[in-house]
Amino acid sequence: MGEQIEFVTADDGCRLWSVRSGTEAPGRHGFVLCHGGPGFWDTLGPIARMVEDHGPVVRWDQRGGGRSEWQEPYTVARFLADLDQVREHHGFNTVTVLGHSWGATVALRYALADEYRPRVRGLVYVAGIGYGRGTWMPEFAAAKKAASAPYAAEMAELEALESRTPEQDRRLWQLSLAGEFPNRASALELAATQVNEVFAENETVHASLRHVADADDVAELEERIRGLEVPTLIVDGMADLRPRHAVDPLAAALPRVTRVRIAGAGHFPWLDAPEVFEDALSGWLIDPVWWSPSSP
Structure with a gap:
């Protein structure tokens, strides 16, 4: 089937944009993909195409971004409820939930929540940032500054404009x-694929959610992670500007985890190394070991 756009109305009336694709399969199981941000929009079409042969796939714009309505509250609990209502709207009794970056946090928290965990059959955690307080932020900030240096002058010129055209915003x-793409020869081209559509940036969403980890009771969260029996795939691009050691405690705590580290790939590993990424994802989905305990 082709792509089918549907709006999901959350229980507080917020309209959430979603798009469905893939093969229809018996059993009412599907995939739900959660984009990064917070405050960004769906860019996970290439990943959807990698899993469409395994069943129906839904992507969506989280509230406050993209084609969804800007309606508060912008809290983790609200985003998890929205994700569950996207699942319910599309008729999935169970889901494999995949998240990228901030979306990986959403996917993990959804699987950990008592009220949603029975719905989750699989978790794919792509380029996430682990859990607990972000002590790695200074390391990331330095790496980001260095990687962005070739583009800094033009960015400064655009940021200094009193107003920008849509094309200037996209640029x-x-x-x-x-700077997120380690191959400088293809970095601008690959970055362009993430902003084929540019929507207004909602700073309120980002400000409300960017420090979620600061409020965590790390010991309690880790205990819940250790009890998460959902088969989990962690995919890291080893050239990600966000240090991958931030994910090590999560990988160590999860009882049924497979971890794939892709050399030469950054924060968007499905774009830097699409064949390697697809092989890892497809292999995990079809491997019978997926349904039994596995080691990282």
Whole structure:
């Protein structure tokens, strides 16, 4: 089937954009993909195409971003409820939930929540940032500054404009993302694929959610992670500007985890190394070991 756009109305009336694709399969199981941010929009179409042969796939724009309505509250609990209502709207009794970056946090928290955990058959955690307080932020900030240096002058010119055209906004987004791609020869081209559509940036969403980890009771969260029997795939790009050691405690705590580290890939490993990424994802989905305990 082709892509089918549907709006999901959350229980507080917020309209959430979603798009469905893939093969229909018996059993009412599907995939739900959660984009990064917070405050960004869906860019996970390439991943959806990698798993469409395994069943129906739904991508969505989280509230406050993209084609979804800007309606508060912007809290983790609200985002998890929205994700569950996207699942319910599309008729999935169970889901494999995949998240990228901030979306990986959403996917993990959804699987950990008592009220949603029975719905989750699999978790794919792509380029996430682990759990607990972000002590790695200074390391990331330094790496980001260095990687963005080739684009800094043009970015400064665009940021200094009193107003920008849509094309200038798109260019600024492209430049701001280019440093995330380790191959400088293709960085601008790959960054452009993430901003084919540019929507207004909702700073309130980002400000409300960017420090979620600061409020965590780390010991309690880790205990819940150790009890998460959902088969989990962690995919890291080893050239990600966010240090991958931030994910090590999560990988160590999860009881049924497979971890794939992709050399030469950054924060968007499905774009830097699409064949390697697809092989890892597809292999995990079809391997019978997926349903039994496995080691990282």
